[in-house]
Amino acid sequence: MRKRFFAAALPLTLASAAAIAGTPLPDGPHVVVQGEGKVSVAPDAAVVTMVARHRAGNPGEAKRVVDSAVSALLEAAPGFEIAPDDITASDLALREAIDYDDSDRPLPPAHVASREVKVRIDDLDRLGAYMDAALSAGFTDVSDVSFKSSNEAALREQARARAVAEVREKAEGLAIAFGGTLGPVYSINSVNSTQAHGYGNTTLDRVQVTGSRLEGGRYLQPTLDFTERVSAVFGISR
Template structure:
């Protein structure tokens, strides 16, 4: 009489599969992680002005954005890595002591997105941005130019991990690993080794300008980016 053998690792849930075979099989989850130091920074800036009219506010903002864009060549930043197309204007109101709403000029605002491929020049680039009167550094995202390659590497390692686990389990139960019955689509994720570092607190610039020789340049220690992959596989078993 033939016995039905089904081995399922507790590392994964069988519910991830639409079906499993009616014959002998083993279900495994292969997981892997690949880490890399970021070499690209994506920066988000905001330029804002309040003036007596919307036109004056827009003109002021446009001039400062143009000063910013004109200085990008020094950092070898191509225009395809820059987005500065949007602008918004709106009236600004304040309330008097007797709760009456009064117009207090108009605010114009533009956002700029820049991809910096030479991450070693990050501090110099931030200093430049502030020197041309960019109001806010809203966010900095650290990325890897090898993202797609590292994701593929993680998947490949997860597949290898699944096969190694299946072979080990089969051998432990006196069976031989057979062909692959089914493979579930891999799950991928990207995170930072020591928690989220995909943003930097907003920096606002107010008051008088500080001369560069009076302070030490900032140091930015980026966390490694970890690319994770998981693959669920059902193997046939030969006993």
């Protein structure tokens, strides 16, 4: 009785998991499982993106102020042990802005210039001081602060290994529960993995940053979570 129930019901029970695996299924008894691995670490670097923006009556003045802010920040970079390769600056963006008075009459046109500078900082203890220096140089916006780890590749491998171990543990447990023995792996889903968007209904290579808040002029220590999800199809011997 048990074998008859196992052979008929197991594929039906797990058929919906095929959508997770995203791969063809074998004709014989099989099991489809998904596992997740996660590694959490403190970051050791940050990428800061700041914008210098100025509005003036003529484009030359707007450009001069923005260029001066960028030059001042680049001159300050060596003091924060920032290598030239860790700094990128965008080209100048210049646009005309037209405002209206309370009677909806157009005011004399103004010109807005802006440039973006992105810097990688490997000493997080100096992050607040660098941002203060940028603001003092004339930068007006902090558009993004993104925390990083120099061991990202190794951490992703650790997360993937944990996901694979969980997949095998789940598969073996299900096979035994239905009176079978886990067979060889039939397929593994690792197609179209991307850092930001993942693939299918799962998220692969996801990075989350939690806990970052500016408090008293300093950043609280955030946590980087590297998460990998793996789907696999195993054959089952009865």
